[in-house]
Amino acid sequence: MKIAQSLFRGSLVAYTGLFFAFIYIPLVVIAVYSFNSNPVNMMTWTGFTTEWYAQVLGFKTTVSENALYIESTGQLLQAVWNSLVIATSTTLIATVFGTAIAIGLYRFDFLGQRFYRVIMFMPMLMPDIVLGIALLIFFVNSGIHLGLMTIIIGQCTFLISYVFIVVSARLAGMDRTLENASADLGADEWTTFRRVVLPQLLPGIVGGALLAFIISMDDLVITYFIAGVDVTTLPMFIFAMLRRGIKPEINAIAVMMLTFSFVVASLGLYLRSRQK
Amino acid sequence: MSIAIRRRVQLAVLLGPVSLFLAVFFLGPLAIMMVTSFLAPGLYGGVEWTFYPHNFGRILGFADPMFEDFDPVYIAIFIRSVKIAALTVLAALIVCYPAAFCIARLSERWKNFCLFLITLPFFTSLIVRLFVWVLILRQTGLVNEMLLSTGMIARPLDLIYTDGAIILGMVYVFIPFMFMPVYGSVEKLDWTLVRASLDLGAGPIRTFWRIILPLTAPGIVGGAIIVFIPALGNFVVPAILGGAKVMMLGNLIEQQFLAARNWPFGSALAMMVMSVMLLLLLVYVFVSSRRGADAALNR
């Protein structure tokens, strides 16, 4: 019995080890192979090089002109810039709107409140493609020119939900008697909100904003349908490259993106754990 | 009296603009899509304003005999998408469930660290995470290169552009979606109940089926639903790992919109995806409210 039990424990631990290996080994593999100098067969190691990175960043490299697959660093940078502009705008809008709904539903009791809450989950659960084409039909029918504007509006529809849910969770964990205590000590509603509710809510709002930013930066499907012909975002850029064929430069871009988001996410989660 | 009015004004300020925004840009588009799915496709793209139920007919078997035959390929794609999504759910569950038990029993520090590791990939680019699998699975990918160089196989295996590759890719990107709800249930599991069951003479296997599984079922059901929904209409994963060979609902819809320009038919397909989602949510709300768990929603 004892042996069987420790055997079971052991295999459970081993399984969990495999679980993490499954998640991380692929990421490590491409990180390593992004330094592989083999331009044709990316998974056959022929030597170490940083050439692909240099190329992505627009430096002159030794690779012959016709081996260059990346259209231009300028296009890539434009896509990054577009993504940043979109993510910043949507994060601002979605954070304000999502927080407003969360507070409204928390502070007030009104008819249909439950229904409203359920509705707020819908944009998040709606399959990307459904929302994407619905927005496409809507924008085309209403004659709105597809571009940055439509992307921002379209992303906001579901990002509001994410912010709402994160902020609501924070509100739900909040002790309502604290507001009573504040009023009891002579603070009017606005002071109570400013001094008691908001400071406690802040980690939730920041968390929701961070989440919205990351999801916006990463959104492909919805953006893909409503971007029109003029605007390309970073995920769309990579998607287009992938569809044309796998090139070592994509690998370098991928690793840079992974590193960037790992650093940002780690920082965010670290700050949040400190705030608790 | 004046307090009541003031609260009303506050409420209107808080909810008014955003409600309007969502009504126009979320509910509005869905409504228009719904209408479009019942309109006839125009000859050169566009729509004709006549009631035309045959878009659904093309999928379900009552196509317009005038110019479109019922082609069972669409219902086959639908069924295959459901099958792939279901297998994805199952595989994700098998990957996550045992690990959840292991992690739930760690010390607080390690627990948080493990949860951090699991959520971290969620914050990185989806497309990059899928691209990784292309490098691993394709003909000249890591797996084939390794197998070839060790001489275990003579010619590359067909790993990419298969149903299996799609499922693998979806499991990989949806792990946090499955893990978090499952883990939530597993961590809440009261182990004294398990001990009580063993004490009352039930063996480990019986205890698993009768105690552990039912008590963690809410998390499993929750995880299954939030994995199934995005898996069903997924279009990125099949586009990258399924190649041209494997068609799923997502690709079919994309094709109708961006290539065939048959918007009504594409809308009808999207409506099907949406109805499956709504159906699942209804089932979930029904089941969980019977358990009295809807308190969580109502807080």
Add this chain to the structure above:
Amino acid sequence: MQDSIVRLEGASKAFATPEGGSVTALDAIDLQVRRNEFLTLLGPSGCGKTTLLQAISGFVELDGGRILIDGEDMTDRPPYRRPVNTVFQNYALFPHMTVGENTAYALEVAGVAKAKRREQVAAALKMVGLAGMEGRRPRQLSGGQQQRVALARAIIARPKLLLLDEPLSALDKNLRQAMQIELKTLQHELGISFIFVTHDQQEALTMSDRVAVLSGGRIQQLDTPRAIYDHPVNSFVATFIGASNLFDGRIDGDRLMTGDGTEIRHRRAPSTASGAATALIRPEQFFLAGEGEPFPTLDVDLEAIVFVGSTFELFGRTSAGKKVIAEIPAGRRSLIGDIERTRRARLAYDPAAVHLIHACAEA
């Protein structure tokens, strides 16, 4: 100058239940709290104590009636404009503020200058025995210390009235008793009225100047602790406070005859010569009858004899089957030995100690 600091006139409140009915939390309550008084609201859970307190602090809007504080009508004033502060049951300390900031909060929102604030915070914290703790966070404090911060925070602005909603219920027993004494002392020092809510009768009896016993949204009795214990106005109060033996019957001169034939002697001059009434005998008023006992007696068959340290508790039944509980000082072991053997006891009581509750006093 009025002699009452708070006056409730016909305060009423009903809540809608989820099932569609309604519960009466306050049933036309009239109450006056005197200046400098320690008044306790005592009652079972759900009797309306918190509702009454929140009506005074302004968190519950009354359906009917008025509330006056120091002669001013407060009924329609929001909580933040009432000269009343509360010590909340779970303390409700602001987690994102230090002890000093928590304590200073009432002064801060009232616009008191910073230097003055610091001075008063130091004084208030000193008063509750937390001098020098300004920089700590609430979660770095023990339960007892948090309690003290909540107290300091509530008294710093010198409210006319301090409300305390079961403030000690989260503390362990020793700490609770220490805090009981401290609260009482503090109230004397501050010279303001306290309304203290508890469901612990011992706490109510030891701390209060007067106790209001609540049940079903009504004040059943409002009196000094001794009067409440010795002369409860109805059998609810009698049973809720202390253990009691109640005998229902009809008064016949100086005796009360119960339906099952038991006879209880008393000395009270009944307002009506005869009529329905209930006789109350507290367990400690019984003693074991000696030979030729001059006092009236009651024979009981004993079901259990429980040693509780300073006393023995006897649980028995009269010949008619009525349950009786008696408390005998544990000093007289020999007597206990006798009754332990025979399982019978003859209980004597002083008719002067028997309290009569008249049926008309019952609601």
